[in-house]
Amino acid sequence: MASNKTGQKKKEKSKRRGASQWAVAWRRFKRNKAGIFGLIIVMAVFFVGIFGSFFAPYPARPDPHAYDPFYDIDPITGIGDVRKPPSWMDPEEPNSWKYLFGTTPIGTDVFSDIIHGTKYTVYVGVLVTVITMALSIAVGAIAGFYGRWVDNILMRISEVFLVFPSLLLILVFVRIFTVSVGEPFLNIPIINIQIPTGLTIVIVILGLFNWASNARMIRGEFLRVRELEFIEAERALGAGNIRIIFRHILPNLMSSIIVVSSLTIAYAILLEAAVSFLGFGDANTITWGQILQENFSEMRIVWWAEVFPGIAILLTVFGFNLLGDGLSDAMNPRLRD
Amino acid sequence: MFRYIVRRLLYMIPVFLGISIISFFVMYAAGDPLNIIRLGRPNITQETIDALKVYYGLDKPIPIQYLTWLTNLLQFNFGKSLYGGRPVNFLIGSWVWETVKLQLISILLAFAISIPIGINSAKKQYSKQDIAVTSISLFGVSMPTFWLGLILIIIFSFQLGWLPSAGAYGAPYLWWDNPVLDEIAHLILPVTVLVYVMLAQNIRLIRANMLEILRSDYILAARASGLSERKVVYKYALRNAIGPVITYLGISLGAIIAGAPMTEYVFNWPGLGRRYVDAAMRLDFPLVMGINMVITVMTLIATLIIDICYVYIDPRIRLR
Numbered sequence: 001m002a003s004n005k006t007g008q009k010k011k012e013k014s015k016r017r018g019a020s021q022w023a024v025a026w027r028r029f030k031r032n033k034a035g036i037f038g039l040i041i042v043m044a045v046f047f048v049g050i051f052g053s054f055f056a057p058y059p060a061r062p063d064p065h066a067y068d069p070f071y072d073i074d075p076i077t078g079i080g081d082v083r084k085p086p087s088w089m090d091p092e093e094p095n096s097w098k099y100l101f102g103t104t105p106i107g108t109d110v111f112s113d114i115i116h117g118t119k120y121t122v123y124v125g126v127l128v129t130v131i132t133m134a135l136s137i138a139v140g141a142i143a144g145f146y147g148r149w150v151d152n153i154l155m156r157i158s159e160v161f162l163v164f165p166s167l168l169l170i171l172v173f174v175r176i177f178t179v180s181v182g183e184p185f186l187n188i189p190i191i192n193i194q195i196p197t198g199l200t201i202v203i204v205i206l207g208l209f210n211w212a213s214n215a216r217m218i219r220g221e222f223l224r225v226r227e228l229e230f231i232e233a234e235r236a237l238g239a240g241n242i243r244i245i246f247r248h249i250l251p252n253l254m255s256s257i258i259v260v261s262s263l264t265i266a267y268a269i270l271l272e273a274a275v276s277f278l279g280f281g282d283a284n285t286i287t288w289g290q291i292l293q294e295n296f297s298e299m300r301i302v303w304w305a306e307v308f309p310g311i312a313i314l315l316t317v318f319g320f321n322l323l324g325d326g327l328s329d330a331m332n333p334r335l336r337d
Numbered sequence: 338m339f340r341y342i343v344r345r346l347l348y349m350i351p352v353f354l355g356i357s358i359i360s361f362f363v364m365y366a367a368g369d370p371l372n373i374i375r376l377g378r379p380n381i382t383q384e385t386i387d388a389l390k391v392y393y394g395l396d397k398p399i400p401i402q403y404l405t406w407l408t409n410l411l412q413f414n415f416g417k418s419l420y421g422g423r424p425v426n427f428l429i430g431s432w433v434w435e436t437v438k439l440q441l442i443s444i445l446l447a448f449a450i451s452i453p454i455g456i457n458s459a460k461k462q463y464s465k466q467d468i469a470v471t472s473i474s475l476f477g478v479s480m481p482t483f484w485l486g487l488i489l490i491i492i493f494s495f496q497l498g499w500l501p502s503a504g505a506y507g508a509p510y511l512w513w514d515n516p517v518l519d520e521i522a523h524l525i526l527p528v529t530v531l532v533y534v535m536l537a538q539n540i541r542l543i544r545a546n547m548l549e550i551l552r553s554d555y556i557l558a559a560r561a562s563g564l565s566e567r568k569v570v571y572k573y574a575l576r577n578a579i580g581p582v583i584t585y586l587g588i589s590l591g592a593i594i595a596g597a598p599m600t601e602y603v604f605n606w607p608g609l610g611r612r613y614v615d616a617a618m619r620l621d622f623p624l625v626m627g628i629n630m631v632i633t634v635m636t637l638i639a640t641l642i643i644d645i646c647y648v649y650i651d652p653r654i655r656l657r
Contacts, residue, residue, distance in 0.1 A: 160355035163640065165594045165632055171617045172363050172625055179620070266479065273481050274599055278614050292484070303491045310484035318479035325475070 035326015041319025144222025198282025
């Protein structure tokens with residue numbers, strides 16, 4: 001809890017590197033091999049998500065060229081089995097990179113599908129976490145800071161969300177709100193980005209149902225920090241509630257919030273994959289869960305279309321979990337076992 | 338003890354009411370329920386619509402409708418499915434058992450396995466075994482439940498052909514030639530999935546708690562007084578380490594049961610979760626609301642049982 005003022009004073013005196021809270025945490029984080037490994041995975045996922053469409057072998061789904069692996073099979077008759085195993089296992093295609101992870105029953109390339117799905121994974125992870133954290137910080141702050149009956153009511157509500165198997169309600173709500181989606185993509189005119197409508201609805205619903213456990217964590221932290229002496233000092237200096245919450249308590253919780261956000265991203269990606277896999281996702285956006293769902297019924301033959309998207313999910317979530325654990329070790333060393 | 342149970346029961350009422358309100362308004366989130374009827378019958382007359390409105394009680398104010406629904410619910414009258422028109426409680430009754438069977442076996446097995454592994458891991462902290470266990474369990478937290486099921490099916494059912502890939506029973510002549518063994522054969526894969534997912538969390542928790550407790554003074558005192566290592570660990574340390582794990586189980590039961598649709602969908606298990614996915618897909622509201630409430634009550638009962646177990650393990654709780 002070294003406050004910024006003492007940090008600055010030290011800096012002025014000795015002219016050494018400013019040992020701010022973040023610099024210390026980064027130094028500690030660098031030594032954690034698992035955390036660095038997680039960071040590398042996460043950075044790779046973001047990289048593929050942003051630039052993936054430039055190096056994917058085949059274009060994304062609505063483009064007819066996405067089905068090119070299908071036309072490759074027999075150019076004369078156009079018939080034949082479109083379900084090709086990964087090319088490195090295929091005796092017909094020795095040492096070929098044509099379809100690294102095999103092709104699906106509709107003739108698309110699994111490898112390209114996974115690359116194009118990455119951006120949706122990033123979108124889901126980040127946006128769900130933003131919504132979840134905004135809600136849980138608001139609820140946690142109000143409950144933890146004001147206490148008494150406000151706290152009581154908010155915590156009872158959060159209990160309802162915790163006790164109830166929320167995936168069940170998420171499924172119904174997702175179905176209700178996506179069943180009549182008009183335009184599959186919304187165009188944002190100035191920055192020229194297409195936003196998938198159905199997926200965004202799924203994201204908002206996931207965010208609305210997942211705030212409870214994070215809110216309880218933040219409330220606990222608020223309760224702890226609220227009683228510390230510097231808050232009392234601040235109050236004696238005449239600071240109002242809003243100022244105390246935003247300028248003094250929240251900055252102190254920043255490290256916990258960052259750690260929890262990283263773990264929430266991991267959880268959100270898993271949850272979206274589950275919703276899509278169960279067939280409730282947006283059919284216009286081919287997320288990793290959607291690939292699993294599409295090929296589920298032909299799993300006996302096209303096992304590669306189930307294995308590789310799953311590995312992509314597993315690695316991404318593993319990366320975010322490692323990053324979260326590493327950040328937690330680096331920022332809250334007293335929590336280490 | 339009796340008073341404690343009563344207090345816990347009273348405490349559950351607001352949670353139950355809260356969930357029932359959310360479940361009820363799911364139907365209204367979809368808009369006017371009469372539109373669903375209109376959808377299938379484009380030639381329906383206004384008089385019929387009005388008559389149906391009165392028949393279903395939709396002309397009354399929403400709070401009254403909620404109360405009617407709730408009182409019906411408490412009398413085990415869940416209404417009728419929109420598809421086929423069979424009463425919901427009749428439908429649910431045959432599915433509950435399969436889900437309970439699957440979940441109960443998995444939870445018990447997960448505990449039986451995770452306790453010794455967690456303890457051993459804590460006793461030999463940073464040994465090779467410990468590092469293996471902790472990294473495998475972190476992997477387990479990161480794995481999509483349903484995907485593990487898919488992989489197991491691909492390996493053990495499709496490639497090796499050892500175990501059935503779907504359903505809860507059937508084809509006994511294929512699997513081990515006996516109806517009971519057949520049921521066990523069908524249980525193995527889904528139980529493995531559920532246990533693995535629960536193991537990961539349980540081991541992490543037990544290990545963390547044991548580490549803290551094994552360093553405490555009273556364990557040192559117990560060792561100093563010459564008790565056997567076995568007695569120190571299993572009688573004195575475990576009893577304190579298991580508490581948080583049980584608390585965690587109580588909190589996460591909702592999530593565990595929410596995982597049921599995924600596992601049951603993958604293995605085509607004839608349980609509540611599998612049917613829930615179908616019902617939600619078709620927006621069969623009476624069935625969705627009915628299953629919602631049954632699962633809620635199941636979760637609440639399980640939480641109560643866990644709370645009671647907790648009092649036996651840590652008698653200080655009752656005094657608070």
